[in-house]
Amino acid sequence: MASRRTGLSIDTIRFYQRSGLLKPPARTAAGYRVFTEAEIAELQFIARAQDLGFSLAEIKELVPLRNEDGRSCPEVCSLIRRKLQNVKEKIAGLTELEKELSRAMRACDRALRAHAATPRGCPVIERIAAGTTSRKT
Secondary structure, three states, X not given: OHHHHHOOOHHHHHHHHHOOOOOOOEEOOOOOEEOOHHHHXXXXXXXXXXXXXXXXXXXXXXXXXXXOOOOOHHHHHHHHHHHHHHHHXXXXXXXXXXXXXXXXXXXXXXXXXXXXOXXXXXXXXXHHHHOOXXXXX
């Protein structure tokens, strides 16, 4: 039922429990998990936070702040600020990767137009093998 209501797989829900994001729910006499409305809302919160790109460690910071009626805003803002900086760094890295791949594509196109008549072979393979790509790792 919780899986169907949240769109999360049973394995994901169990993983959240093992990770400490969610307390184990009550069980029926037959051993089935019984989730309260509050636990369903907690699962939905965790899923939405993941959709926003928050890691499980970051979500562990957010979960206890959820019920603090606005007192947690400074902490949440700090977490968002860190996350935004991380996203900007990833975008910069992806922009560099895009430039490097565009350069590689142009090198491939030039080689193909020249009928790849170089005795050495593919210029991109050679650049990768020689370590002359410009992307930082």
